[in-house]
Structure formats: structure tokens, C-alpha cells
Amino acid sequence: MTTATAITRTADRMFHGPVHRPGDDGYALARRAWRQVRDLPALIVDVAGPADVAAAFALARDHGLPVAVQRTGHGASATVDGAILLRTVRLGGARVDPTARRARVGGGALLRDVLAAAEPHGLMPLFGSTPWLGAAGFTLGGGVGWLTRAFGYAADSLLGADVVTAAGDLVTVDDGREPELMWGLRGAGGSLAVATSVELALHPVPALYGGAVAFGAADPLELLLAYGEWTADLPDRLSTALVLRRYAAPSPEPLLVALRVLFAGPAADAEPLLQPFLARAGRQVRGTLRPMSPRSYLRTPPPAPPQPHTGVVECFPELPLAVLAGIASFVTAGDSPPSAVEVRHWGGALSRPPRPSPAGPRHVRYGIVAEVPGAPTGVDVPAPPLFALLRRHGSGAAMRNLLADTGATHRAYTEPERARLVALKNAWDPHDLLRTGHRIPLRGWPARTDRSTR
Numbered sequence: 001m002t003t004a005t006a007i008t009r010t011a012d013r014m015f016h017g018p019v020h021r022p023g024d025d026g027y028a029l030a031r032r033a034w035r036q037v038r039d040l041p042a043l044i045v046d047v048a049g050p051a052d053v054a055a056a057f058a059l060a061r062d063h064g065l066p067v068a069v070q071r072t073g074h075g076a077s078a079t080v081d082g083a084i085l086l087r088t089v090r091l092g093g094a095r096v097d098p099t100a101r102r103a104r105v106g107g108g109a110l111l112r113d114v115l116a117a118a119e120p121h122g123l124m125p126l127f128g129s130t131p132w133l134g135a136a137g138f139t140l141g142g143g144v145g146w147l148t149r150a151f152g153y154a155a156d157s158l159l160g161a162d163v164v165t166a167a168g169d170l171v172t173v174d175d176g177r178e179p180e181l182m183w184g185l186r187g188a189g190g191s192l193a194v195a196t197s198v199e200l201a202l203h204p205v206p207a208l209y210g211g212a213v214a215f216g217a218a219d220p221l222e223l224l225l226a227y228g229e230w231t232a233d234l235p236d237r238l239s240t241a242l243v244l245r246r247y248a249a250p251s252p253e254p255l256l257v258a259l260r261v262l263f264a265g266p267a268a269d270a271e272p273l274l275q276p277f278l279a280r281a282g283r284q285v286r287g288t289l290r291p292m293s294p295r296s297y298l299r300t301p302p303p304a305p306p307q308p309h310t311g312v313v314e315c316f317p318e319l320p321l322a323v324l325a326g327i328a329s330f331v332t333a334g335d336s337p338p339s340a341v342e343v344r345h346w347g348g349a350l351s352r353p354p355r356p357s358p359a360g361p362r363h364v365r366y367g368i369v370a371e372v373p374g375a376p377t378g379v380d381v382p383a384p385p386l387f388a389l390l391r392r393h394g395s396g397a398a399m400r401n402l403l404a405d406t407g408a409t410h411r412a413y414t415e416p417e418r419a420r421l422v423a424l425k426n427a428w429d430p431h432d433l434l435r436t437g438h439r440i441p442l443r444g445w446p447a448r449t450d451r452s453t454r
Contacts, residue, residue, distance in 0.1 A: 010062075014055040017048035017090055030087060041068070041085035048090050050196045054168035056084050060433050067166075068436040069194055071108050071134030080436050088134070091196055096121060101204070102159060107136045107196045112298055114200065119294050123202035126154040128401065132302045136161075136198050140189030141438070142360040142400045142412070146210075146262040147203070149239045149348030155186040155359035156349075157201040163193035166429040174199070175355075184424045186357035187400065188413070191421075191440040192428050208292040209270040210262035212243075213278070216285035218257040220244055221328035223281055227259075227343065228319040230277040231366075236348035237264040238273055244331045248338045255331055258287065267291045311371035312387045313402045314394030315364040319343070323368070323393050330370075330386040337384070342369045358417040361397035368394075369402070400438055409438040410445035418445050 011019050020030040021043060030044045042065055047053050060067045068080040071088045088108030095104045098121035105114055112131035118124055128138055128145035140161075143154025151157065160174030160182070171193070173182045184192050215223070227242045234240075241260045247253065259277065263270035267290075274289065316323070327341050347365040370386055398411035410418060425432075425440040432442055 010059060011043055011045075014059060015045050015048075015052050017046040017052050020044040020046075031085065039080045040082070041080050042082050044085045044087060046087045046090055050162070050164050050170045053086060053164040053194045053196060054170070056086055057164070057166050057168050057433060060084050061166075061431060065433075066435045067194075067433045069137070069190065069434075071110075071137055083436055086194065088136070088196075094118075094135075096123070096202065098123065101202045103200050103202055105135050105198050105200055107194070107198065109135050111135045111138060112300075115294065116298055118202050119298075121202075122204055122206045124205040124294050125200055125202055126151055126157055127297070128154075130302070131297045131300060135200070136195045137190065138401065139198060139200065140185055140187070140195060142187045144346075144350075144360065144399050144401055146239050147205070147264060148350050149236045149346065150205075150264045151203050152349040152353060153187070153357075153359035154200075155357055156354055157203070158186050158198060159201055160199040161185055161189070161195045162197045163189075163195050165193050166431060166433045170196075180420075181424060181428060183357060184421055187359040188421050188424075188438075188440060191434050191438065192424055194434075205264050205294055207266045208262060208264060208294055208296075209267045209289065210260075210292055211287060211289040212258050212260045213284045213287040213289060214256050214258040215281045216283045218255075218282065219328075220255065220257055220331055221325060223257055224319075224324040224328060224343065225321075226277060226280045228324065230280075231345045234273060234345070238270065239263070239345065239348075241342050241344040243343075244327065244341045246331045246336055246339045257281075261289055309371045309374050310383065311369065311404075312383075312390050313367060313369050313398070313404075314390040315346075315361055315397045315399065316366040316368065316394055317363055319366055320393050323389060326386055326389040327368075327370075330384060337372045339370065339372045339384070341371075341386075343367075344369070358413050358421060360399045360401075360412060361395070364395065364397065364399075367399070367402070403438070406438055409440075412438070 020027040022040060031041055045052060045056055056067055066083040068083045069086045069088060091106040091108035092113060093106040094109050094114045094117040096117045101123060103114055103118060111125055111127040111133050114125040114135050115131055126143060126145060126147050139154040139158050162172050164170055171178060173185060175182055189195060239262045243258045243260060245256045330336055331341060344367040346367055351362050353362060368390055370390060372384060396411060400412040403412060421440045422444050426442055
């Protein structure tokens with residue numbers, strides 16, 4: 001009997017939720033991820049509760065298979081070929097305690113589900129680029145987004161979790177119960193156990209102000225320098241990014257420079273803070289900045305799947321002139337491909353954790369994301385020189401939620417954090433069943449290459 005046949009026969013008796021096997025009518029749809037990966041799991045289970053997760057671990061141990069977890073697939077950056085893929089879509093729901101400012105959230109709930117429950121009380125969860133992310137996966141991976149400067153990493157707001165361990169045990173974890181595992185869940189949780197529910201701190205944000213504006217006839221280097229000077233001393237409630245986008249010929253606007261903004265507060269407080277940069281940036285050609293209701297995020301449509309691209313994300317304690325000049329040269333060079341470079345302002349509460357955790361690098365004031373379209377299959381195109389420049393000047397540290405390269409997971413953690421995580425992995429998943437994606441290796445990582453204090 002083949003392994004596939006044995007798994008199929010066993011699965012019929014083990015799970016309460018729907019099971020999808022290769023060849024089943026619903027298999028292709030069930031394996032689809034937002035990142036459009038084309039993996040072929042050995043089995044897909046829409047888990048109905050902790051018992052299904054425990055059963056999947058038992059099946060994986062018996063047949064030597066890895067276990068992977070997916071809600072939306074935004075973090076699907078490594079292969080799950082041959083794995084037992086657990087879809088958490090049935091583990092939904094969000095219950096808010098407005099007095100305690102916290103929410104109990106199902107392991108498959110979306111951040112927009114949490115927002116819908118919290119917003120009537122003037123509260124918000126921390127979310128990323130879109131509220132259509134799985135709340136548990138986003139949080140357990142660190143979680144960076146538009147409210148990070150105001151309230152820190154999403155993992156900093158993780159108060160507890162119900163998890164199923166690789167041994168099949170349901171364990172309630174918080175700072176008083178299994179505190180070492182709780183420490184690891186705040187940034188590396190997906191490699192240690194499967195969360196069937198999480199408890200999140202909520203934050204008072206009764207008003208928002210934001211949007212995006214683009215500038216005409218802009219000198220990119222001048223705007224980059226102005227952005228660096230302006231962001232040197234801004235309050236934590238103001239989050240911004242400067243985006244430089246180069247379009248393919250014969251676009252009437254080959255280069256567009258835009259400022260993206262989110263302020264956790266009213267317009268009357270935001271506008272004086274924005275005015276110095278807007279005055280230097282010059283004529284606005286499109287876009288608007290306006291008061292926003294937190295509820296407006298519930299009307300945000302799901303993001304379109306990403307187009308094939310190659311890119312780099314690097315963290316910086318400051319913005320070196322050589323890097324800003326390199327960005328300006330890249331986006332204005334006549335032979336540069338269509339591209340996007342985004343300079344994100346971090347810092348703020350990110351650098352003041354409420355407690356130690358491996359949520360992500362702390363002494364990071366800026367992040368730079370650079371992307372170009374992916375080459376056709378079979379075509380070898382060298383990376384733009386800008387990528388090497390960013391890597392050379394960056395700190396070497398990385399935010400796990402933004403790290404696509406699963407071979408560089410060690411960059412997300414300090415040396416002491418890595419040692420603690422390896423010990424946790426050996427204690428809670430000694431057979432390395434959770435070994436897809438950003439895995440924690442049982443025997444340690446290669447030496448880290450960051451060049452700054454975290």
C-alpha cells in the first residue's frame with residue numbers, strides 16, 4: 001500500500017472537517033493561496049477544531065510528513081508539496097471585551113473580523129497592509145503595519161493563545177502559563193505550535209486621517225532628502241512612506257513620487273505635522289488626504305494576487321546619502337525597468353517593547369522595499385545594482401512578515417533569541433513536523449550577518 005493510499009484511507013476516519021485529496025473536485029480550490037503558489041499537498045484539511053489539528057499531527061508523525069497551516073496564503077513563501085495542509089477558515093469568530101480592551105479571536109478569523117467587532121467600541125486591532133490577513137498568522141509572525149509606530153509589532157499585543165502542540169496536546173499559553181512558549185509565540189509562533197485561538201490587546205483609535213498624494217515634476221533625490229529630514233522627529237501616531245514608482249515607456253508620467261499617510265488621530269492634529277513636507281514637495285497632481293473612519297477599512301476590497309516580481313527588503317537605523325542617491329539614480333536612469341521603491345518610516349513604539357520577545361528588530365527607523373517585475377520562466381536576468389547597494393548598507397536584520405526568503409529566517413532574530421527558539425523547537429516539536437515556511441531548525445542556524453544593534 002502506498003503512503004498516499006494509506007493516508008487517504010486513514011483520513012476518512014480521523015477528521016471532522018472536510019478533507020481534500022489530490023484528484024478531488026475541491027482540491028485545486030482548497031490549495032490555492034493568495035501568493036498563487038502551485039504546490040501539491042498530500043492532504044488538505046479544513047480543520048473544524050483542535051481535535052482535527054491533533055489528528056493531523058498524529059497522521060504526519062506516522063507517515064513522516066510535514067504539517068503546514070494556511071488561512072489566506074499571504075505568507076505562502078515556501079513549498080508545501082507533500083505536506084498535510086491545515087486550512088483554518090472554519091476557526092473564525094472574534095469576541096471583544098471593551099472594558100479590558102482585548103479580543104478572543106479564532107485561529108482562522110481575519111483581521112477585518114476583529115476590526116468589525118472592535119470598531120463600535122472605539123477600538124482597533126493592529127493590522128498590516130490590508131485587513132484581509134489572517135489575524136493569528138499575522139500576529140504570530142511579528143506583524144508590521146500602519147499602526148506599528150503608534151503601538152508596536154502586532155506580536156507585542158498578543159496576550160495569550162490556545163495552541164495544539166506537535167504531540168497533539170491542547171495547551172493554553174500566556175505569560176503565567178508556559179511563559180517560555182508564550183515568549184516564542186510572539187514572533188516565531190507558526191514554527192512551534194498551531195494556534196486555534198489567540199487573545200489580542202485592542203487599542204483606542206477613535207479617528208484616523210490619511211491617504212496618499214503624488215507630486216509632479218519632482219526631483220527624487222531632493223524629496224528623499226526632505227523625507228529623511230522631516231521624519232527625524234515625528235510623533236509615533238504618524239506613519240508614512242515615500243513611494244517612487246517608475247512606469248514603462250511610453251507612459252506620460254514615467255516617474256511618480258507619492259507620500260502615503262496614516263495618522264492615528266483627528267485631522268486637526270495631523271495637518272500641521274504634514275505641512276512642512278508637503279510644502280517642500282511642491283505641486284500635488286493626484287490623490288488626497290482626508291479624515292477616515294476606522295470602519296472604512298471594512299470596505300477595503302481584497303487585494304489582488306501579486307504579479308511575479310523580484311525584490312529586496314532591508315532595514316536601516318538611518319538613511320545613508322549613498323542609499324538615497326542610489327535610489328534616485330535607479331528610478332531616473334533611462335535603462336531602468338518598471339519598478340517600485342518604497343521608503344517606510346518605522347521607529348516609534350516599535351523600539352519600546354512592553355516585554356522581551358522575538359517579534360522583530362527594534363532599532364529600525366526605516367525600511368526600504370525595492371521591486372522589479374519577475375523575469376519570464378527560463379530567462380536569467382541579473383538583479384539591479386540597487387539591490388546590492390541596499391543589502392550592503394542595510395543593517396542585515398529583517399522583519400519576518402516581510403521576509404520572502406525562507407532561507408534567511410535567521411535574520412529576523414538576534415543570536416540569544418535564536419538559541420532560545422532552537423531550545424523551544426526541540427522541546428515542543430522534536431520531530432520537526434512544522435518545518436515548512438520560516439522554520440526553526442532543531443540544530444541551529446548559520447551565523448547571522450546583521451551589522452547593527454537590534
